[in-house]
Structures are given as C-alpha cells and as structure tokens.
Amino acid sequence: MKKHILLSLFALLLSFSMNAQSHPKDKHDHDHSEHADHDHGDHSHDNHKHDGKAHDDHAHGDHGCHFHHHPEGQEYTPKDVANTAFHHISDANVYSIGPWQIPLPCILYAPETGWDVFLSSKFKFKSTGHGDGYSAYKGYILDAGTVKRITDPSFPRDVDEVPLQGIIHKTEMVDGKEKTVAYACTGEAMYRTDPKSIADAGIFGGGISSFYDFSITKNVTSMIIVFFGMLWLFLRVAKSYVTRNGMAPKGLQSFIESIFVFIQDEVAKPFLGHKYLKYQPFLMAIFFFVLGLNLWGQIPFFGGANVTGNIGVTMVLAIFAFLVVNLSGNKHYWEHIIAMPGVPKWVLTILTPVEFLGIFIKPLTLMLRLFANITAGHMVIIVFVSLIFMFSKGGTSMAGGLGTAVGSTLLTIFMMAIELLVAFIQAFVFTILTASYLGAAVEEPHHH
C-alpha cells in the first residue's frame, strides 16, 4: 500500500514529459474476450451518434480471427457505458470533428526500432469510423484512435504497411492483473500488441511498455490551438490599449478587461498585497490557459477534447505552481515549515512532518481537483447519452429509446450549462489557491 503510493508519486513526476493518458479499456474490458472490443454496442463518437456502419466492415477472418458482431437487440450494459465514457475522455491520435476523423502526426519511439514519425492516416482508418486502423504501419496499429505496437517478433517487419482485417481484444492475466490485450489480425495470423508507455507504475492500467508515444495527440493539438487563440486574443486586446489610449475600452477589450480586473482585484491583490505585480503574469497565464482549455473542451461535436481532464496536463500546471511557490518562499515561510516558532518542541515532531507533507499535498490537490472536476463533467454528459442506448435495449425498444432520448437530451443541456459554470469556477479556484499558497510563501513576518 505504502509502496504503491510512493511508486505512484514517483511515477507521476516522471511522466510529465509524456502524455499521461489512461487506457481505461485495459482495465474495464474484462470479459470482452469473446467479441471484438470495438463492437461494444454504441461506441458513439464525439458526435454522440450511433455509429453502427463502421462495424460491418470487419471481414470474418478464417484463420483464428473471429469477429463476433453484436446481434440486434444486444443489451447495452452499464459496463459498456463505462467503456464508452472512458474511451471518450482519453486522448487519441486522431482528432474527431463531428463524425469525421482527422489524422494527426505520430511521433513514436521504441527502443528496438528507434524513432518513427508519420501521419496517423497511414493506418488507413475510416474517415467516419471510430478510429480503427485497417493497416499496420511500421509495426504500429491504430486501435480506437490510439496507437499500439505489435510486439510479436514473427510479425513481418520488412514491409512498412501490412493490411489488417481488424483488431481483436482478449482478456489476459498480466502480472497478476486482468488486462485487455489488443491483437492485430492480418487474416493469416494474430499478433499481440502493447499499449503505449504510461508512467503511472501500472496503477491506472499503464506502465512502461515496449514503446513511447510523443505524438501530437488530440490533447496536444487542442493545447496548441488554445495557445494561439489566447495569443491572438491578448495581442489584439493589448494593441487596442495603444490605439485607443485614453478612451474607454470597447468590444473584446472591455470583455477581457473585466475578467482581467476581476482576477486582479479578487485574487492577486488580496493574497499577494503589494507584491502582486510580480506574480500577476503567472496567475493570469494559469487562469486564462485553464479557462481556455476548459471552454475548448465544452464545444460539442468538436473533438470533445478533455485536456484539463487529463491528469498529465493538470500535473504540469501543478508542478509549475509548486515550483513558483517554493522557489519564491522566503525565510519566514521555510521557518514555519521546518520549525514553527512558538510551538513546544514535542509538538514539532508531529507538526514538521505534516507541514513538510503539506508542501506536496497542496499541488497534488490542485492537480486532482481540476482533473476530477473536468473529467467528471465530461463523463456525466457521455453517461446521459449512453443511457439512451441502454434503455433502447440495442435498438429494439423504440419507446425506451425515444423516452430516454428526450430526457437525456434535456439533462445533457442542463449539465453542459453547469459545466460552463464549472469551467470558470475551476479556473478561478486553481488561480485563487495558487495565489493563496504564493501569498503564504512570500508573506512578510508580522512583528507583534
């Protein structure tokens, strides 16, 4: 238990150069050995539409590749809902807009074969499917939008492209844990694949595998888009302060100014006092970046990017907060951590370890809070949509489907309104907590 926590903390720190993305399928698809995973009922993509057509393309393999289609009326169980939800909140190597899949660059590194850089369109996935590649490229396959690597040494590696019939998922025991393993099926044989390395010490279903993914994934693309959007917005606003010097703010300028001044007056000044100007750029950067990413993820049918709901992203933000707080901590701050003045000696034996742990727990909760709030919001919406498929009993119950569809749609709209609020609140909370930790670190001692 203790070992697990230490391991996970260490691993979390390690993973910040990587896209830490959970592979929920690996842990939730326990008994999918009988049917191809991508046939699990709904698999609605970010457009939340039933995407049944793509399933029909799987040819039936003759040599060990058996694709079991869900028969009409197949129950759509809560477990399928969980799978769908986890699939949609995880990162992908394709960007989906509406029903279309847009290829993204893959930058992959395997110790055996070295670096491989190519566009994920090489996997020949259907442009309106759900991101299953029908071709293996340089030993990599695309399974539901995520790159996996064929580890089987017997796989023909002399050719770059090998056409695939499909991908089969089996449940296997790996290191004493049940895991779903994807097999690439060429029609003649099946080849075992590895998911990408995730530095989480195997706790969230990841671990170090045979390759590393440094791709420009869906989340990275979203971050780049939000970054340039923010750059454009703020340069424009900054310019209008020059051109409209001395005049009242107008249009976009007055919109941004009101938010900016709100953060300045509510967050920066009360917590940081007269030093607020030094740390204000950092607080503003965090606030607007988190807000931008939160709102970007709220756009329906547009990628459904879950960037701030990715623990890797929030961890990097929290690490920045951690570094800024602790590197600007003054003597007074460290004194209160190492030996709180005015406290009996024996109390210090308890207080100092607690205070010391507090240094790390603060950024840890920053990381978890943003991650959990945004992820939960995305999941609730997906679960509401999935309810339609559950109650329509795989398309057989018209009344159930229609009734739930109306209720679910209304609830989804309600949830999205709440999520809009949460997007602002969480960006605000991240900033205000960073400011309060920062305020405690740079506070001047009071002489009584």
Next chain:
Amino acid sequence: MVGSIAAIGMGLAVIGAGMGIGKIGDSAMQAIARQPEAVGDIRSNMILMAALIEGAALIAIVMAFLVAGV
C-alpha cells in the same frame, strides 16, 4: 470485495465533503443576507473554502482508487 469496500469509502468521503460544502453554503447565504454589500468577498472566500474541502475529499477518493487497485 476490496472494490466494494473502496466504493463505500468513496461514498463516505463524498458525504463528508457534501456536509462540509453544505455548511459553507449555508453560512455564506446567511452572511450575504445579513451583509449584502460584502457579497463579493463572501463569494470568493466561499469558493476557496469549498475548494479546500473538496481537496480532502479528492485525496480520499484517490486513496480508494489505489486500494481498489484498478
């Protein structure tokens, strides 16, 4: 089995956080009713306190996840 116990633990953490945040909301509402001009200060402090409570609940939930060994 361990998973079910972890789920109960998660539920308890949520109950605790819910009570805590509810109490904050209660007193914030009362404070605003008594002193409507201080609504801005009260609101941001309310959010800050709720976020701190949420942090404790989140740690409990993550611990539950780890124990369940997902």
